Amino acid sequence: MKYKLILTAMMAGSFFMAKAQEKAKPEDTEIWEPVPKVVTPGEHLGDAPSDAIILFDGKNLDEWVQNSDGSPAKWDVADGILTVNKNYGNIETKKKFTNYQLHIEWREPDGLEGTGQGRGNSGIFLASIGKGDAGYELQVLDPYNNKTYVNGMAGSLYKQAIPLANPGRKNGEWQVYDVIWTAPVFNTDGSLKSAAYATVFFNGVLVENHFELKGPTLYIGKPEYKAHGPSPIKLQAHGDKSKPLSFRNIWVREL
Numbered sequence: 588m589k590y591k592l593i594l595t596a597m598m599a600g601s602f603f604m605a606k607a608q609e610k611a612k613p614e615d616t617e618i619w620e621p622v623p624k625v626v627t628p629g630e631h632l633g634d635a636p637s638d639a640i641i642l643f644d645g646k647n648l649d650e651w652v653q654n655s656d657g658s659p660a661k662w663d664v665a666d667g668i669l670t671v672n673k674n675y676g677n678i679e680t681k682k683k684f685t686n687y688q689l690h691i692e693w694r695e696p697d698g699l700e701g702t703g704q705g706r707g708n709s710g711i712f713l714a715s716i717g718k719g720d721a722g723y724e725l726q727v728l729d730p731y732n733n734k735t736y737v738n739g740m741a742g743s744l745y746k747q748a749i750p751l752a753n754p755g756r757k758n759g760e761w762q763v764y765d766v767i768w769t770a771p772v773f774n775t776d777g778s779l780k781s782a783a784y785a786t787v788f789f790n791g792v793l794v795e796n797h798f799e800l801k802g803p804t805l806y807i808g809k810p811e812y813k814a815h816g817p818s819p820i821k822l823q824a825h826g827d828k829s830k831p832l833s834f835r836n837i838w839v840r841e842l
Contacts, residue, residue: 633690633763635838642680642820643669643837654679654718654821662824668694671709671831673824679715683817686842689713689766694833695729697759701829703735704728707758708825709832710745713768713785715821716803716813722821723783724804725764727832730755742794744785745804750794761835763790767842771800773814782812 627637635641642650645667651660654677661675695707707729712722723744730741730753737743741762742750756762769784787795802810822834 633692633836635690635836636840639690639838639840640682641838643834645669645835648678650681651678652681653677654715654819662822668833668835669837670833671822671824673826673831676824677712677715677719677821678824679712679819679821681819683819684714684768684839684841685770685817687768688840688842689764689768689820689837690839691766691837692761692763692835693727694761694835695758696830696832699729699758699829701827703733704739705827705829706733707829707832708823708827710823710825711764711766712821712823713766714770714783714815714818716815716818720806720823722803722818723785723800724823725766725785725787727823729758730762731757742787742789744787744795744798744800746806747800747804747810748785748795748798750787750789751796752789752792752794754790754792754794756790764788765791767797770817771812771815773812777814779812 629635648660648662648664648669652658653660653675660678662672662678663670691711699707709727710720710724711727712724715722726739726741726743726745728735728741737749738746740750740753741755742753765788767786771783772780774780783800784797785795785800786797800810802812804810820839
């Protein structure tokens with residue numbers, strides 16, 4: 588008897604739901620506002636859209652400073668290309684960011700020597716939270732036939748996330764990173780409210796899929812969060828002895 592009552596109730600519920608659906612209109616589930624802003628895409632794939640902040644357009648380093656002391660950035664600019672100058676250390680953006688979409692292109696030089704981490708090493712710190720190599724690093728390294736630990740290869744979130752694939756091109760060819768960065772959020776007492784996340788496309792191939800970082804990336808030790816606010820984007824002048832690599836076409840969209 589109990590099961591008959593349950594079945595009857597279920598059938599009655601289904602009947603009333605069906606009747607409600609019969610009365611429903613398409614307009615009931617239409618949303619008209621707020622209307623998304625119009626963004627004009629770049630003319631070619633990889634070109635900056637209309638709402639992007641241009642960080643490097645091939646002309647100058649007006650948007651960058653030295654990470655060590657905040658003085659004007661001193662890397663080399665020639666023929667529309669920015670090349671690492673290891674004599675001056677890391678550079679970072681003047682502007683600080685929270686959540687954003689980043690496009691950046693990089694190239695290892697022809698005739699690159701060295702092996703593993705000593706072969707074309709650099710990094711893109713998605714949030715620079717101090718001097719030196721402090722922050723959250725997306726690794727830049729020769730990706731082509733260059734054996735190294737996989738959580739430190741090109742496309743990795745250094746020492747935390749192994750890339751899902753290796754779509755790297757040969758030395759002398761331009762590589763492309765497209766990144767979605769979600770900054771960590773902290774409570775007023777400094778404790779972590781929500782972690783940082785990164786999604787990375789490497790030459791158009793998804794290599795990090797909304798990965799949750801455990802804190803800033805470290806060379807030694809386990810990561811842990813310490814409260815910070817909006818942060819610059821930093822490019823690394825790594826201390827290896829290989830030829831310096833280059834960057835071009837760097838832009839960001841705040842989200």
